[in-house]
Amino acid sequence: MFWDGWTDEAGLFVVGDHGAINHFDGAEWVRLPSPAPVPIHALWGTDRENLWAVGWMGLILHHDGEVWHQVHGCVVDAKGKYASVEENTPLFAICGRADGHAWAVGDRGRILHFDGTDWSVEDAGTRAHLRAVIVLDDGRVMASGGDGTVVLRNSEGVWEVLDCPVASNFTAAMALPDGRVLLAGGRYFIQANGFRGDLVEWDGERFEKLFPDTEFSRFRALGRTGKGLLALGDAGQIHLIRKDCIDRLQSGTGHDLLGLVDLPSGEVMAVGDYGSLLVGGSDALTCFAPAIQPGEDPANWSAMDSGTDRQLWGMWHDPEQDMLFACGEEGTVLVHDRGKWEALPPAGTLGIHDLARAPDGGLLAAGQLGEVHHFDGTAWSKHFDLFMDVTILSLWSDGHGQIFAAGDEGLVLHWAGAEWERMPSGTKSALYGLWGMDAEHLLAVGDFGQIMRWNGKRWDEFNAGTEHFLFDVWGRSLRDIFVVGLSGTIGHFDGSRWHITPARARNDLLALTGTATDVVAVGAAGAAARFDGQRWHMDPTGTTAGLRAVAVNDAGRYFAAGDGGTILCRDVE
Template sequence: MDGSAETISRRGFFRGQFGARPETAQGWYSVVGLPAGADDVFWDGWADDSGLFVVGDHGAINHFDGEDWTRMACPAPVPIHALWGTDRSNLWAVGWMGLILHHDGEVWSQMRGCVVDAKGKYASVDENTPLFAICGGPDGQAWAVGDRGMVLRFDGTDWLVEDAGTHAHLRAVICLDDGRVMAAGGDGTVVLRGTGGTWQALDCPVASNFTAALALPDGRVLLAGGRYFIQANGFRGDLVLWDGERFEKQFSDTEFSRFRALGRTNKGVVTLGDAGQIHLIGDNRADRLQSGTGHDLLGLVDLPSGDVMAVGDYGSFLVGDSAALTCFAPAIQPGEDPSNWSEMTSGTDRQLWGMWHDPDQDMLFACGEEGTVLVHDRGQWEALPPAGALGIHDLARAPDGGLLAAGQLGEIHHFDGTRWRMHFDLHMDVTILSMWTDGNGQIFAAGDEGLVLHWAGDSWERMPSGTKSALYGLWGMDAEHLLAVGDFGQIMRWNGTRWDEFNAGTEHFLFDVWGRSLSDIFVVGLSGTIGHFDGSRWHITPARARNDLLALTGTDSDVVAVGAAGAAARYDGQRWHMDPTGTTAGLRAIAVEGTGRYFAAGDGGTILCRDAQ
C-alpha cells in the first residue's frame, strides 16, 4: 500500500457481507443479522456504495454499513412503502398517512403527512392520504402517488399536489426517458403526465390492480399487478406491456400469482409476487425461479455488487447470488406446490368444525355437521354415533372420563362410550364454538354473543364475559388464566375472578388462540392475521389479502395454523413459512399428537395429516 485511501470496489462491497451462504441455498438465501422478526414486513430498499437501507412497517428503517445492521430513528411509527433518491444525502421515503421522509446523509426528517388532531390521533385530512410509490429524475424532481388518485410533485423545494384526473388508488409511478411520468393503480387505471405538466388517462383494457411499473427501452413500459378471481379462489397476476400507443396482456396462457414488484437485470426482467414467486421474463418466456420461501415478496432492490435483493412479509429478506437468476423452479402452477400434508379417508362428506386430542388416552377426535363425531383408531377414522342432529363445533373430556360435544343452540352432549345424552341445553339460538378443560374438573365453553359457560363440578353456569361479540377460540394455561378471542380483534382474559379486555392492537376478527406459556401466546384470524404475545406486548403481523386462518396449535418446537382455501402456515421458532397442503378445501380445525404429528380437518369431510418435522 502506498498510503492512499483504498478504493472500495463497487461490485465487491456487498459480496459475502450478509453472512455465510447456506450450503443448501440455490441462488436465494436469507440474510443473516438483520434485526427482524415474524411480525416485520419489509416493502422496499435502496443501496449505494456505502450501504443499504431497508424499510417497512412500524416506521422500520434498517441500515447496513457493510459490517453491521442498525435500526435508524424514524419520526413516525407508520409503514414506509417506498424509497428513491439521487444519493444518500438526498434520499426520500413515502408511506402510510401521507408520510414523506428525507435523509440528508445523517438523519431522517419528516417533511409531510401524519397530521394529528387535538386528540393526538391522525386527522382525516388530504395530507394524510397514504402514499405507496415514488420516483424521480437526476435533476432532483420527484413524484409520489397513493390512494384516491393522490399525486405529489417535488419541484426541488416543496411537495405540490397535482390533479391526475382520477380517484383510483395509485400504486406505481415511473419516470420515462423523455421526461414524461406514468402512474398506475386500481382497475386498470393508467395516467400519463406529458412534458407540459398535464396528466391524461390512457385506455387500458386489462382491469388489473397494478402495483408495479418498469420503463423498458424504446419508450415501452411493463405494468404488473393482479386481480381476484372467484373461480380460482384467489389472486392471479397480470403482466401488461404498453408500447407507447396500446396495451397488450403478456403470457395470457400462464397463471401467475399476484405481482408486487419489477426490476431489470442483465438477464432480463425480474418479477416478485405472492407466495414467494419470482419469475425471470425474457425472450418471450417466463421462467419461475427458486426463491426458497412461500411468503409474499413485496420489493426488489439492485445491489452495487450486481446481485439482487428481495424483501417481503414475515421479515423476509433474501439476497440473490450469481445463481439466483439461473436457478429455475419446476414448471408448476400456483397451488400445485409439493405438499407437506397427506389426505386421509374420513368416511364422511360433512363439514368438520373441530378437532381434539385427548392427551390422557392419546386419542384424536373430529366433529362437525349433523352431530358428526369421528375417532382416529389404529390409523383409520371411524364414526361414533351422532351427537344429536345439530352441528358440533368442539369436543372436550368430561369430568367422569367420557366425551363432551358442544355446538349449535347451546347444546352440550355427553358420550359414555356407548350412547349420547343431553348434558346441558342453553335453550337459546346461540352456538358454542370452543371448549377448554384443565383436566381437573374445570371446564369452560365460549361462543356467540359473548357466551361463556363454566363447569366447576355440579352444573353449567353462565358467566358475565364483558362482551357481546362472538368468541371463536378459547385457550388456557390453567383454570385461572384463560384467553378467548373473537370479533374485531376482541381478546378477553380470565384471571380467576373476572373477564377483562386484553387489547392486541388489531381490529381483524380473531378465530383461535393457543400458547405454550403466559409469555408465549399466538392468535390467528381474518385475512391471515397472526399475532404473538411475548409476555410484554402483542406483535401483530399486518394482514394483506391472505386467506383467513381459522385454527392453530403447536408443540415445544413449532406452531401450525390452517385456514380457508387449504391455507397452512408453520412457525419454526424464527419465522412463519407457508406450508403447502395440496388442497383448496377450507381447513377449520387442527390438533397435534404427542409425537408431533399434525392433523387438520375442514370442508367436505377433508382430513389431512402432517408428519412430525
C-alpha cells in the same frame, strides 16, 4: 410486513408496517427511530442524503444522511386522532429523476410533485387509486392503479389518462427499452375466489396483455436481473420473464412478496409479508430454483377433506377429550369428530388465528381486531374485545384457568379468572407464537429472532442468537425447547444455551409441535420437517400449499392445516 427497500454501498434500508425502518450495514440489522407509527410503503432517492419514503396517512419522510424527518402527512385533530384531510391521503409509491424531482402517488388519484424545494399537488385527471409511478427515459412520468388506470405526464407537466383495455389493479410498473412499459397487477375473480395476476405491456401507443393463457397469482413488484425480468407477488410467486417466455421459480416461501431491491453486489432482494427477506444472485438466481412439482417425492402425509376452502391459521388439540380443532378465515372453526372434519358455527366474521380451552371447559377462539369468542357447545358469544386493530396470533392455557394471548405490536393479554388484562411485554414487535410449561414459565417468539420469557412476574428478552423472524415455539420441558422461523430457521434450547440447527430447508417454517419421541415443523410451500431425536429430516407432504398450523393427537398422529382449507394427516410410524 416489509413493503420496499433501498440500498447503496453503505447499507440497506427496508421499510414496512408500524413505521418500521430497518438498516443493515453489512454486519447487523438496526431498527431506526421512525417519526410516525404508520406503514411505510415505498422508498426512492438519488443518495442517502436525499432519500424519501412515503406511506399511510400521506406520510412523507426525508433522510438527510443521519436521521429521518417527517415533512408531510399524519395530521392529527384536537383529539389526537388522524384528521380527515386531503394531506392524510395514503401514499403507496414514489419515483424520481436524477435532478431530484420526485412524484408520489396514492389513493383517489393523489399525485404529489417535489420540485427540489417543496411538495405540491398535481391534477392527474382521475380519482382512481394509484399504486405505481415511474419516470420514463424521455423524462415523462407514468402512474397506474385501480381498474386499469394509467396516466401519463408530458414534458409540460400535464397529465393525460390513457385508454387501457385491461381492467387490472396495477401495483407495479417498469420502464423497458424503446419507450415500452411493463405493468403488473391483478384482479379479483368471484368464481375463482381469489386474485389472478396480469402482465401488460405498453408500446407507446397501445396496451397488450402478455401471456394471456397462463394463470398467475396477483403481482406486486417488478425487477431486473442478468437472466431477465422478475415479477413477484402473492403466495411467494416469482416468475422469470425472458423474451416471449415466462417461468415460475421456487422462492422457498408462501408469503406475499411486495418489493424488489437491486443490491450493489449484483444480487437482488425480495421483501414481503411476515418480514420475508429473500436474496439471490442476479446471474444465477442462486436462491431461486425451478419450481418443484407436487408428487415428485413419495409423501408421508395424506390429504383430508376439510369441507372448506378458507385459509386455516390455527390448530389445537384438546388433551382432555383427545379432539382436534382448526380455525381460520371468516370465523371458520372445524372439529375432527369420528374420523372426519365438521364445521362449527362461525366464531364471528373475522379471521380466527388460534384456539384454547375456556375457563369453563368450553372453547376460546381469538384473532383479528383483538376479539376473543367463547363457544359453550351450542353457540358463540363475545368473551373479550380489545377495540383495536391488533390481531391476536396465539393462545396458551394451563388448563386450570390461566390463559395468555399474544399478537401484533407486542400484545400480551392475561386471563387469571376474572377478566382479560393487558400486560407490558417489553416489546412493540409482533409476537407470533406462545408456549408454556406452566403459568409462570412461558415463551413468546416474534420479529428479528425475538424471544420474550415470562417468569411469573415480568417479561424479559431471551436471546437465541438469530435475527430471523421466529413464528412458533414448543417444548417438552424448560431444558428441551424448539423454535422455528424464517427461511427454515430451527433453534433448540438445551437448558444452558440456544443452538441454531441447519434444517436443510429454504422454506419458512411457521408452526411446530411434538411428542416425547419426535418433533414436526410445517411451513410455506408445503414444507415439513421431522426431528427423530437425532437430526432433522425433510418430510415430503405431497402439496405446495402453505401449511400454517400443526397438532398431534394422543395416538401420535400429526395433522397440519393451511392455505385453501388444506388439512393433512401423518400416521404414526
